[in-house]
Amino acid sequence: xxxxxxMDAKGMERALIRIAHEIIEKNRGVENMIxxxxxxxxVYIARxxxxxxxxxxxxxxxxxxxxxxxxxxxxxxKQDQPRLKETDIPGSLDNKKVVIVDDVLFTGRTIRAVxxxxxxxxxxxxxxxxxxxxxxxxxxxxxxxxxxxxxPTSMQEKVAVRLxxxxxxxxxxxxx
Amino acid sequence: MQGFKRKDVLTIEDLTRxxxxxxxxxxxSFKEVSEREIKKVPTLRGRTIxxxxxxASTRTRTSFEIAAKRMSADAINISASSSSVVKGETLxxxxxxLEAMSPDCIVVRHPSSGTPQILSxxxxxxxxxxxxxxxxHPSQALLDLLTIxxxxxxxxxxxxxxxxxxxxxxxxxxxxxxxxxLGAEVNVCGSPTMMPCEIEKMGCKVFYKIEDAIKNVDxxxxxxxxxxxxxxxxxxxxxxxxxLFGLDSKKLENAKKDVVIxxxxxxxxxxxxxxxxxxxxxxxxxxxxxxxxxxxxALFYLLLGGSRE
Numbered sequence: 001x002x003x004x005x006x007m008d009a010k011g012m013e014r015a016l017i018r019i020a021h022e023i024i025e026k027n028r029g030v031e032n033m034i035x036x037x038x039x040x041x042x043v044y045i046a047r048x049x050x051x052x053x054x055x056x057x058x059x060x061x062x063x064x065x066x067x068x069x070x071x072x073x074x075x076x077x078k079q080d081q082p083r084l085k086e087t088d089i090p091g092s093l094d095n096k097k098v099v100i101v102d103d104v105l106f107t108g109r110t111i112r113a114v115x116x117x118x119x120x121x122x123x124x125x126x127x128x129x130x131x132x133x134x135x136x137x138x139x140x141x142x143x144x145x146x147x148x149x150x151x152p153t154s155m156q157e158k159v160a161v162r163l164x165x166x167x168x169x170x171x172x173x174x175x176x
Numbered sequence: 177m178q179g180f181k182r183k184d185v186l187t188i189e190d191l192t193r194x195x196x197x198x199x200x201x202x203x204x205s206f207k208e209v210s211e212r213e214i215k216k217v218p219t220l221r222g223r224t225i226x227x228x229x230x231x232a233s234t235r236t237r238t239s240f241e242i243a244a245k246r247m248s249a250d251a252i253n254i255s256a257s258s259s260s261v262v263k264g265e266t267l268x269x270x271x272x273x274l275e276a277m278s279p280d281c282i283v284v285r286h287p288s289s290g291t292p293q294i295l296s297x298x299x300x301x302x303x304x305x306x307x308x309x310x311x312x313h314p315s316q317a318l319l320d321l322l323t324i325x326x327x328x329x330x331x332x333x334x335x336x337x338x339x340x341x342x343x344x345x346x347x348x349x350x351x352x353x354x355x356x357x358l359g360a361e362v363n364v365c366g367s368p369t370m371m372p373c374e375i376e377k378m379g380c381k382v383f384y385k386i387e388d389a390i391k392n393v394d395x396x397x398x399x400x401x402x403x404x405x406x407x408x409x410x411x412x413x414x415x416x417x418x419x420l421f422g423l424d425s426k427k428l429e430n431a432k433k434d435v436v437i438x439x440x441x442x443x444x445x446x447x448x449x450x451x452x453x454x455x456x457x458x459x460x461x462x463x464x465x466x467x468x469x470x471x472x473x474a475l476f477y478l479l480l481g482g483s484r485e
Contacts, residue, residue, distance in 0.1 A: 070219040071218055071219070072219075075220070075481050076482065077483055078482060078483060079482055079483055080178050080179025080180075080482050081477060081478055081481035081482040082481075083202075084202060084205035084206070085205070086208075087208055088208075116218070117217075120212070120214045120217075121212065121213070122213075
């Protein structure tokens, strides 16, 4: 198995700080914003972005988690039923700027499912997407608004984001 | 534990501890769906679930129907009293005819023990036992387990007393299997006429006095006294039963301060449980009903959410 380093701890920190600034720039502040992380690691990345934004703008952005397993398009196709993870939406989404946060963007199918689920929770003013890694191979017309790093990969490769909060270290690696 | 591989859920006795724990953790996730403003997810869109009920039921049937609908499955209810069963159609023919309409799951309740097992042999779709005779009622035991797990954070090591007509109770049988599999200590209590022979072999202790059975236990599960069976002569009068085995606030004084009281419903107020206890702070009866929907959503998800190829 070959291993390829994509991002180290320092690189991750810089990428998140840049994304935070881009979020502020694009939205002219962070008023009326909610961040929804996709479990497991998207939630931790969303919390880190919240902490950075708090330092810059002195605003506490509510962070929730959204698990779109029940909205997946492959239910009944896989041998094992996908495990459910936590969904916790902090308050109404109506007219909010919702920022979806995930670790790796790949086919875009998860994001499609998440957007459908968000629509069942309310009518947000806008939905934006922030990802730490965009590895390409989209199967749906979906593109991120904020990207930590674009990484060309082969279909066979696996991209793993590791975070201090659960993995004990901050790094991104690709293996095949 | 990977996925759930079974075609059917017929008994708790068949399930392994891992399988029970998977169902419970899946059900915990589904509770949140019922708290949403739009209480519906598209997961089982296009699936058909038939509720085939040969016995009266409000709670269980409604619970299965709501669970199916919250998952976006189409639920069809058939009650035997208004179906071709009254014209003499056999179970096999009913099953074959329903199968011809290609449902994905049949939920069956029947007065004869073992019916879901037989039905399962007739059809390719999944079968869930919603209560068969005096045999088992697995979804009830699962919702009881979920209620207790939520309250105490665990099942292992807890002490549970089940009180009432143990011999005729499918709820008791499923719960004895469920709680012992998950490492709880189970007591059963009732008059000798209500106690099956060799019940100890299921791994429980037997009591004949409610006062002894409710001391030092974490959970008291009262069973409904089946008044329709009263003619059989299990006990002389309802009043005597109530005095000896009914749970009221006076008897409850000897129980643990944080004891949880369960009842599968429908309750006979003033018979097996007094009104003040049924409505009191120890009662988790309505929590059980709430958890029933989540458990049944989990069962549908686990049975229909994977591929069996």
